[in-house]
Amino acid sequence: MTAIDLVGLGKTFGSVAAVRDLNLAVGDKQFVALLGPSGCGKTTTMNMIAGIETPTTGQILFDGVEVTRLPPQRRNIGFVFQNYAIFTHMTVRQNLAFALKVRHRPGREVRQRVAEVAALMRLTEHLDRPAASLSVNEMQKLAIGRSAIARPAIFLLDEPLSNVDAAFRVFMRSELKHIQRELQQTMVYVTHDQTEAMSLADRIAVMHQGLLQQVGTPAEVYLKPANTFVARFMGSPSMNLLPARLEGTRLACAGGQLTLDTATAAALAGHEPLLGIRPEDIQLADASDAREGLVLPVELVEPIGPRAIVHLAGDIKVVTDKRATVGSGGVKLLIPTDKRRFFDAASGLAIAEAGHGQA
Ligand code: ATP
Numbered sequence: 001m002t003a004i005d006l007v008g009l010g011k012t013f014g015s016v017a018a019v020r021d022l023n024l025a026v027g028d029k030q031f032v033a034l035l036g037p038s039g040c041g042k043t044t045t046m047n048m049i050a051g052i053e054t055p056t057t058g059q060i061l062f063d064g065v066e067v068t069r070l071p072p073q074r075r076n077i078g079f080v081f082q083n084y085a086i087f088t089h090m091t092v093r094q095n096l097a098f099a100l101k102v103r104h105r106p107g108r109e110v111r112q113r114v115a116e117v118a119a120l121m122r123l124t125e126h127l128d129r130p131a132a133s134l135s136v137n138e139m140q141k142l143a144i145g146r147s148a149i150a151r152p153a154i155f156l157l158d159e160p161l162s163n164v165d166a167a168f169r170v171f172m173r174s175e176l177k178h179i180q181r182e183l184q185q186t187m188v189y190v191t192h193d194q195t196e197a198m199s200l201a202d203r204i205a206v207m208h209q210g211l212l213q214q215v216g217t218p219a220e221v222y223l224k225p226a227n228t229f230v231a232r233f234m235g236s237p238s239m240n241l242l243p244a245r246l247e248g249t250r251l252a253c254a255g256g257q258l259t260l261d262t263a264t265a266a267a268l269a270g271h272e273p274l275l276g277i278r279p280e281d282i283q284l285a286d287a288s289d290a291r292e293g294l295v296l297p298v299e300l301v302e303p304i305g306p307r308a309i310v311h312l313a314g315d316i317k318v319v320t321d322k323r324a325t326v327g328s329g330g331v332k333l334l335i336p337t338d339k340r341r342f343f344d345a346a347s348g349l350a351i352a353e354a355g356h357g358q359a
Contacts, residue, residue, distance in 0.1 A: 282334065
């Protein structure tokens, strides 16, 4: 069992602050995704956990014991990179057995573990094939198997699916979840793909420009983004952020006004608010509908299989399964009160709102 604690962790390369004051706790057997755009500091964080990079500031603890300056080989870590590290001149079996052979484990144990891991990775029928003859997808499974075989306490995966094809990526998402359950290991997974993070991780740590933006379950990060960066980064299409103005207990936005309850109005007082609403949480109605909503012209209807993305004036997007009802003129957007999020336009931070428990 291994829990990871990153305490005030920082890394600078010359004048570049790759990671700044990172505080993150990864529980034993948890699957945590480090998520963010290119250059946000994900790989540097991973490399510090692995011992490949030495932090400039802060501490790393495994199960409460400091390992900040411990060399990689003394950390009991399995590492899977984007570019799978396998020996192409060996068979699948030899590749899998390698980590145990160099540890001089008894032959019986090696054979048993190879059989177990091959079954887990669904590579049993390929055991005697040369690794060079595997498909890219199989090679990546072999790379994961090679790392898993020695039962590392912590498994680090750095964009392991970025080189595999789209169909296999979807398949591997569920496979990885299954593998993690079987292996019972703490996993840290680096990705820039929010769908991958949402479907795999127990918790997601969103990073941007070296700073942790938010950490939470996929649902927390998706439904209650801590700031506008997270709101935009999670979801496709991303959360709509409508500039708004508070007028008493009403909120004036493009296309009309929305009535607020007094607690929400009080929370928004003194802010220049942005109204956040997910595209799938907006209901569309006829422009003449009597209910309260925002009336906006439709600019484009983009079919996506059974549903459609309706593009409206002001770069507002609505995902709907009722595209037949969308005319070319104006539509009314109904915005349920429980789905509304509010952000301060100047700081980008979520505005804590009494009653909704917005963090
Ligand atoms: P990517 O997905 O593109 O790998 P990332 O989120 O993993 O991005 P890092 O690779 O950790 O980000 O890089 C964070 C910042 O630190 C970037 O600005 C990068 O250019 C810089 N950086 C990383 N490694 C080094 C290095 N060895 N020397 C100098 N700068 C570095």
